[in-house]
Amino acid sequence: MAANGCIRIKLYMNHQVISKEEIALAHERIRRFIHRTPVLRSSFLDNLTGAELFFKPENFQKIGAFKARGGLNALLSLSTEELLHGVTTHSSGNHAQAIAFAAAMVGAKAYIVMPENSPKVKIKAVEGYGAEITFCINSQEERERAVQEIILRTGAAFVHPFNNYHVIAGQATASKELFEDVGKSLDVVIAPVGGGGLLAGTALGAHYFSPETSVYAGEPEGAADAILSFKSGNIEKAPYVKTIADGLLTTLGDKTFPVIRAHVTDILAVSDEEITQAMRYLWERMKIVVEPSGAVSLAAVLKNSALFSGKRVGIILSGGNVDLGNLPF
Amino acid sequence: MAANGCIRIKLYMNHQVISKEEIALAHERIRRFIHRTPVLRSSFLDNLTGAELFFKPENFQKIGAFKARGGLNALLSLSTEELLHGVTTHSSGNHAQAIAFAAAMVGAKAYIVMPENSPKVKIKAVEGYGAEITFCINSQEERERAVQEIILRTGAAFVHPFNNYHVIAGQATASKELFEDVGKSLDVVIAPVGGGGLLAGTALGAHYFSPETSVYAGEPEGAADAILSFKSGNIEKAPYVKTIADGLLTTLGDKTFPVIRAHVTDILAVSDEEITQAMRYLWERMKIVVEPSGAVSLAAVLKNSALFSGKRVGIILSGGNVDLGNLPF
Numbered sequence: 001m002a003a004n005g006c007i008r009i010k011l012y013m014n015h016q017v018i019s020k021e022e023i024a025l026a027h028e029r030i031r032r033f034i035h036r037t038p039v040l041r042s043s044f045l046d047n048l049t050g051a052e053l054f055f056k057p058e059n060f061q062k063i064g065a066f067k068a069r070g071g072l073n074a075l076l077s078l079s080t081e082e083l084l085h086g087v088t089t090h091s092s093g094n095h096a097q098a099i100a101f102a103a104a105m106v107g108a109k110a111y112i113v114m115p116e117n118s119p120k121v122k123i124k125a126v127e128g129y130g131a132e133i134t135f136c137i138n139s140q141e142e143r144e145r146a147v148q149e150i151i152l153r154t155g156a157a158f159v160h161p162f163n164n165y166h167v168i169a170g171q172a173t174a175s176k177e178l179f180e181d182v183g184k185s186l187d188v189v190i191a192p193v194g195g196g197g198l199l200a201g202t203a204l205g206a207h208y209f210s211p212e213t214s215v216y217a218g219e220p221e222g223a224a225d226a227i228l229s230f231k232s233g234n235i236e237k238a239p240y241v242k243t244i245a246d247g248l249l250t251t252l253g254d255k256t257f258p259v260i261r262a263h264v265t266d267i268l269a270v271s272d273e274e275i276t277q278a279m280r281y282l283w284e285r286m287k288i289v290v291e292p293s294g295a296v297s298l299a300a301v302l303k304n305s306a307l308f309s310g311k312r313v314g315i316i317l318s319g320g321n322v323d324l325g326n327l328p329f
Numbered sequence: 330m331a332a333n334g335c336i337r338i339k340l341y342m343n344h345q346v347i348s349k350e351e352i353a354l355a356h357e358r359i360r361r362f363i364h365r366t367p368v369l370r371s372s373f374l375d376n377l378t379g380a381e382l383f384f385k386p387e388n389f390q391k392i393g394a395f396k397a398r399g400g401l402n403a404l405l406s407l408s409t410e411e412l413l414h415g416v417t418t419h420s421s422g423n424h425a426q427a428i429a430f431a432a433a434m435v436g437a438k439a440y441i442v443m444p445e446n447s448p449k450v451k452i453k454a455v456e457g458y459g460a461e462i463t464f465c466i467n468s469q470e471e472r473e474r475a476v477q478e479i480i481l482r483t484g485a486a487f488v489h490p491f492n493n494y495h496v497i498a499g500q501a502t503a504s505k506e507l508f509e510d511v512g513k514s515l516d517v518v519i520a521p522v523g524g525g526g527l528l529a530g531t532a533l534g535a536h537y538f539s540p541e542t543s544v545y546a547g548e549p550e551g552a553a554d555a556i557l558s559f560k561s562g563n564i565e566k567a568p569y570v571k572t573i574a575d576g577l578l579t580t581l582g583d584k585t586f587p588v589i590r591a592h593v594t595d596i597l598a599v600s601d602e603e604i605t606q607a608m609r610y611l612w613e614r615m616k617i618v619v620e621p622s623g624a625v626s627l628a629a630v631l632k633n634s635a636l637f638s639g640k641r642v643g644i645i646l647s648g649g650n651v652d653l654g655n656l657p658f
Contacts, residue, residue, distance in 0.1 A: 038367055040389075043580065059616040060369075121613070280653065284450070287388040287618040287649035320616035327651050 009247045018169050018259075020208040022293040027176060030072040035061055037174075040180045044285045049301055050256065050309035054186065056178045058068070059320025063125070064099040065247075066174050066198055067161070067319050073099030073170030074159045075106050083108040085155035088134075090119040090143035093247055094319055095161035100131035111156050113146040119323055162197030163253030171201030178314045179210040186213045189314035192296035193217040193226045193267060194248035196256030198318055203263035213314070216258075217267040218300030220245040220275065226252055227267045238318050245274045247293030247319065251281055270299040276328045291322040300307055347588075349496050355498040355595035357379060359401040359620040360557050362434045364390055366503075368510045374616045378606075378630055383515065385507045388452070388649025390621050392426040392454070394576075395503050395527055395647050396490070400427030402499030403488045404435050412437040414484035419465075419472035421447040422491035422576055423648055429460035448652055471577040491526030492582030500530030507643045508539040515542045518643035519525035521625035522555045522596060523577035525585030527647055532592035546596040547629030549574045549604065555581055556596045559589065573601045573657055576622030576648065605657045607631055611646070620651040654655040 012061060012287030040055040058066035075087060082242035086109035087098045096112045110131035116140030126133055134150065136142040150156055160167065175189055191202040191211075199217050206213045219226050228236040235252050243249070252260065270278075275292050278299035282290045294317045301308050301315060369384040387395035404416060415438030418428045425441045430440035439460035443452060444467030455462055465475040479485055489496065504518055518539075520531040528546050535542045548555050552574030557565040564581050572578070581589065600606075604621050607628035611619045623646045630644060631638050 064616060231453075256601060283653060287386075289612050289616040289618060309613050324612060324656070324658050327653070327656075 010076055018106045018165050018204055022169050026073040026120045026240055027165055027173045033072050034068055036177055037061055042286050049305045052312045054182050054314045056316045058290055058318050059294055064319055064321040065094040067094045067098035068101055069171035069173050070167035071102040074166040075102040077166040078157055082157050087159055088147055089149045089159050090147050091167045094321055099159055100129035103130040103263050111150045113143050126298055160237040162195035163255045167197050168200045171198045172205040175202040175205030176209050177296050186314045187311035189272045190216040190297040191316040192248055192293055192318050193219050195250040196252045196260055200256040200259035203259055207263050214265045215263055216265055218270055218296040219267050219272050220248055221269045224248050226271055227269055230267050245293040247273055268300040268304055274299040274303055280329055289320045290317050291319050294318040333577045338521055347417050347494050347533055351498050351500045354484045355402040356502040358405045362401050363397055365506055366390055369427055370505050371433040371615050378634045383511050383643045385645045387503055387647050392430045393648055393650040394423040394564045395500055396423045396427035397430055399496035399499035400431040403493055403495040404431045407486055411486050416488055417475050417476055417479045417485040423650055426454050428488055429455045429458035435456040440479045443470055452535050452592040454461055468569040491524035492584045496526050497529045500527045504531040504534030505538050517543050518638035519545040519626040520645040521577055521622055521647050522548050524579040525581045525589055529585040529588035532588055543594045544592055545594055547599055549577055549601050550598045552578050553598055556598055560595050572603055574622040574625055597629040597633055599632055602630055603628040609658055616650045619646050620648050623647040
């Protein structure tokens, strides 16, 4: 007991910078702006895996992905003074929409840096929320330089897509809802991992609201930085980056990685073929539009069904923003 | 009051062969086999139409379409003696799956006649429920001949896809659930029309469970038999049949048409382009997989937004069985 107490205290010192109360507060803050996404079941996929699967379809979330949660919590955590200067970020994907949407909700100006080759549908969506878009060449350096210029010019607050405690606390509300809505306790919850915002949030959600639940992650083989980092104990880069799951290309951050190390049981690699098969099941059998990144958790469960068979498994489907003109099937 | 009473009695004599109690009983019968599909909202589509839209996504229903409801009620209305001989029907589409599924649920043998050019995914689904498939050339005559042979050989009961009062009563449970789950009353409910099973059921659902609700239908321009029949007062054939909405090609039946004439306010034609646009909104904005036939009601609301603006409109999305390799966008 004493030893356990010690370990727990040490974990809290090192990694538990986000408290249970902060996640509950995040949920209260964002509740009126987001969808409480339902829990979906599929007898076909239950039979296929031998598990009881409980899907949390965040593809139905505002802006089509869980990122609306973290973006909103981050903006609602800023002071009125800070919000007066607006917010800024760089993203070609769901985070751009999340910040543009959240800014519209709280009445702040959003300055979004987007690579000039971003999909038109995403540019239109960001414009639709009234954000000011700055286009740049698609390199990390150019994106960051453009954001720096905006900050100097406007005083806008920068909101990182995942390496931000308010963002992580916001993402934690997805698994919190899942635990509340399934009713019975889950043996496992699984989320995809890119930068680790959703996974760290899911892990903290389980830690505080369903401590009997083990946390797993799915990661594309073609962006396997988190698996490497999880093994080595240091934040590593992926050996190569080439995957259909274009929302999971980024490397873990120093705020997400410690939470993941402390609370995640394992990270499971899946190939693009396995992601595409999982996506096809979600579309054909469950009739829901899920993007490749969003199908990674199911792909990991399908691939490792021996591990999950007989268990009650929560599966977080992260998003559904996909170009219908460019499908893998 | 006396006059109203008279009219009501007359309607009952002519068209009300299905009572409120029969629909309630159908719901009790099928409840444990079907999904109670949720009610979905979309602020994007609300803004686009100026209406408050309440979607009933029967693409999430067992077998991916509302037809599971009618098929189950028809089979559960047969006697044990009749079920011993099995059931039969001909269909290349959702009705084949519905009867195969319903037969599996009640433990009866299903003999399904399918055109030899039916989509492989549908053949596999029917086989998956343990049904015996007889393939035939795709003509109405050959299909009916094959079914006749099965009936002579096995004594199986024929279940028509729509021109059957138990089927209509089963389909009525979709709008009954919608009225119950929306809570507040709807001004309008709209369904697609092919043979008229869903539309007649929806109309009776409104008549008995939400009489203040007006009933509309959407129909493809390229299979506009119901619009013609509605105007002329006789069951007419479509002037031509060519539409992407391949679930709505059939003509009204003598059991569906009188109900539709008595209880439907109007039937609205939509083009294939309008159906495809509605489908795209459902996929891109609501992240749900809906087949072209299933998007026809939304297409009609989008085309006639002046008619529905300011109203609370229930939209029945009939199904989501679509070939992912053959999408219109």
